Amino acid sequence: MTSLILPAPQEIVNLAVRIITSRTFFEVVFFPGFLNVMLSAAFLTWLERKVLARVQLRIGPLYAGPSGILQPIADGVKLMFKQMIFPELADMKLLMLCALGLMLLAFAPAVAIPFGEGLVIANMDVGLVYVFAVMSLFPSVILLIGWGSNSKYPFLGGLRSLFQQVAYEVPMWLSVLGIVMMTGTLNLTKIVEAQQRLWFVIPQILGFAVFFTAALAELERTPFDLPEAESELVMGWMTELTGPAFMLGFLAMYAKLYIMSALITTLFLGGWSGFGFVPQPVWFVLKTFIVASVIIIIRGAFPRVRVDILLRAGWTRLLLLALANIFVTVALIISGLGWVWRI
Amino acid sequence: MVLDVWSLVAIFEILVFLVAFPLLLFGWLMGEKGRDPIRDAPFESGQTRLGEARQRYMMQYYPYLIMFIAFDVVAMFLFTWGLAFLTVSLTQNYLFLIFIVVLIAPLAYALYLSGKREFW
Numbered sequence: 001m002t003s004l005i006l007p008a009p010q011e012i013v014n015l016a017v018r019i020i021t022s023r024t025f026f027e028v029v030f031f032p033g034f035l036n037v038m039l040s041a042a043f044l045t046w047l048e049r050k051v052l053a054r055v056q057l058r059i060g061p062l063y064a065g066p067s068g069i070l071q072p073i074a075d076g077v078k079l080m081f082k083q084m085i086f087p088e089l090a091d092m093k094l095l096m097l098c099a100l101g102l103m104l105l106a107f108a109p110a111v112a113i114p115f116g117e118g119l120v121i122a123n124m125d126v127g128l129v130y131v132f133a134v135m136s137l138f139p140s141v142i143l144l145i146g147w148g149s150n151s152k153y154p155f156l157g158g159l160r161s162l163f164q165q166v167a168y169e170v171p172m173w174l175s176v177l178g179i180v181m182m183t184g185t186l187n188l189t190k191i192v193e194a195q196q197r198l199w200f201v202i203p204q205i206l207g208f209a210v211f212f213t214a215a216l217a218e219l220e221r222t223p224f225d226l227p228e229a230e231s232e233l234v235m236g237w238m239t240e241l242t243g244p245a246f247m248l249g250f251l252a253m254y255a256k257l258y259i260m261s262a263l264i265t266t267l268f269l270g271g272w273s274g275f276g277f278v279p280q281p282v283w284f285v286l287k288t289f290i291v292a293s294v295i296i297i298i299r300g301a302f303p304r305v306r307v308d309i310l311l312r313a314g315w316t317r318l319l320l321l322a323l324a325n326i327f328v329t330v331a332l333i334i335s336g337l338g339w340v341w342r343i
Numbered sequence: 344m345v346l347d348v349w350s351l352v353a354i355f356e357i358l359v360f361l362v363a364f365p366l367l368l369f370g371w372l373m374g375e376k377g378r379d380p381i382r383d384a385p386f387e388s389g390q391t392r393l394g395e396a397r398q399r400y401m402m403q404y405y406p407y408l409i410m411f412i413a414f415d416v417v418a419m420f421l422f423t424w425g426l427a428f429l430t431v432s433l434t435q436n437y438l439f440l441i442f443i444v445v446l447i448a449p450l451a452y453a454l455y456l457s458g459k460r461e462f463w
Contacts, residue, residue: 024346034358080366083374087385089395096367103363104356111355122351129422151385152396163404166411173418181428239386244370248363311407315454323443326421330440334433 024121031281032115037107040285041254042072047289048254048296055300079250082243087151090240094148099245101141106252108134109259114189116272116280127188128176131263135218138256139165142227142237145249149240157236161227163307164217167314168224172214174322175207178329179267182341192271194341199270203332203341206325208268210318215260215295217310220253222299226307261291406457410450417446 007015019025027033046061046069053060061068086092112127114120124130139161146158180186182203183194194200201208217224228236241249265271265287274283305313346354384392402408424431424439456462 024351028351028355028358033355034362038362080370082370084370085382088378088380088383090385096371100360100363100367104359107359108352108356111352121355122348124348147397149385150396151387153386155396156400159400163407166404166407170411170414170418173422177421177425180422180425184426184429186426234386234388243374244366248366308404311404312458315407315410315450315457319450323447326425326443327440330428330436333428 027119027121032110032113032119032121034107036115037110037255037258038251040258040288041251042076043069044254044257044292044296045072045075045250047293048299051293051296052300055297076247076251079247080244084243084245086242087149087240089150091148091150095145095241096245098141098145098148099241099248102138102145102252103248103255105134105137105141106255106259109263110255112188113259113262113266114192114271115262115284118189119272119281120189123187123189125185125187128180128186128191128267131188131259132173135256135260136165136169138218145241146237151240153233153235153239154237157227157229157233157239160229160233160307161220161237163311164220164224164226167311168214168217168318171210171314171318171322172218174319175210175214175325176267177322178204178207178325181326181329182333182338188266188271192266192273195270196273198340199268199273200341201268203337204268204325204329206321206328210322210325211268212264213318214314215264216298217314219257219260219295221257221295223302223305224310225299225304226310229304231304257292257295258288261288261295264291403460404457406453406462410453410457413453414446414450 029035049071050060050068061071064070064074086095109131111121112124112130114123139158142161143158146155146161149155179191179200182200183191185191191200216222220227225236227233228238230236233239238246238249262284265284269287269291272280272284274280385396387393421439421443424436428436
């Protein structure tokens with residue numbers, strides 16, 4: 001019976017203080033966790049508009065805050081109060097559920113990525129597989145959104161998203177196989193520790209090229225932004241999302257961009273390792289934003305490819321390069337250079 | 344208090360849910376209800392809607408789907424091998440390299456077939 005008695009108010013307060021002051025709470029809510037991903041995604045929407053504007057000789061957002069940096073917040077507030085319009089014959093509940101699911105999926109990989117030595121929410125031994133597994137669920141949710149809106153543009157966007165996954169998924173897996181072979185682990189923290197002497201971008205340059213291309217396809221960014229090709233499919237799978245549902249979908253895409261850049265940094269660019277007195281998380285976030293900027297500049301510079309070209313290139317060039325990378329890695333390992341990336 | 348890995352993932356996801364769900368809920372509760380045939384029409388570039396969206400589309404990229412189902416499993420096998428690469432002896436690793444080389448032959452044939460659009 002004692003377990004049924006409620007604890008005294010003082011004990012509840014003590015427990016709350018202990019939770020709020022704990023390191024786990026800080027990690028989950030603030031730094032590597034929720035607010036970090038949320039604010040970085042918002043910042044990336046601003047960065048994208050600004051960089052694309054510079055590429056196209058425009059100025060971009062200007063009025064909200066210094067050089068328009070508060071524009072994402074203004075947009076968020078605006079979208080929050082918009083009416084949600086769902087097309088007739090659409091599956092309203094499915095659409096809302098999928099918008100929510102996209103958000104959950106986009107934020108989920110952030111728990112496994114180390115932002116500094118020991119600065120990771122969940123240091124899992126299968127971190128790499130976890131991140132890939134969560135990321136590979138996106139096209140299914142996008143197809144569900146297309147199916148649920150029962151409108152032609154979103155449905156075509158969803159189908160394209162699925163075909164795109166067919167093109168990039170296998171080369172993406174095989175391109176990181178070299179790193180797994182060299183380190184013998186799937187733990188992202190250990191993969192970063194193995195890069196203290198040499199970043200994996202140098203021995204794994206083929207794998208990096210394949211992974212970066214596949215990441216562009218995974219993120220649905222130009223030149224592989226087929227599912228939301230603005231000039232063909234209006235807004236692709238997001239066409240019939242409105243108000244808060246659109247905001248969640250949009251935020252999810254930019255959170256995914258941030259996390260994918262963080263994953264590229266972790267796997268190939270040495271993660272948190274840097275030099276000087278600058279703290280590790282600063283190095284990590286700096287590298288991540290540099291990668292994200294490159295991805296954004298690519299959007300300003302390249303045209304879109306066709307679906308059949310993407311599928312063909314994914315299964316011939318990308319896959320062959322990824323397989324060649326495995327042979328290069330085997331040659332590197334048996335050549336006795338193993339001490340360079342031994343942990 | 345040390346939490347295990349998956350409960351931390353669950354806590355993080357619950358936090359995201361607690362932020363994202365009220366947005367949708369209030370957007371839906373506070374918003375105007377009722378149907379309007381013109382406003383609720385699916386977007387088709389200003390034209391009136393022509394039929395359902397859930398119809399049959401041409402699957403001219405079907406062979407790639409079949410290849411994906413076949414080679415995705417192979418990628419998984421290769422991943423388990425890659426994880427054990429440093430612990431397995433060199434001769435057994437060479438067997439896997441031969442496996443990859445052998446794999447290229449059916450891949451090339453599948454690519455040849457999928458390139459022939461008139462078959463599909």
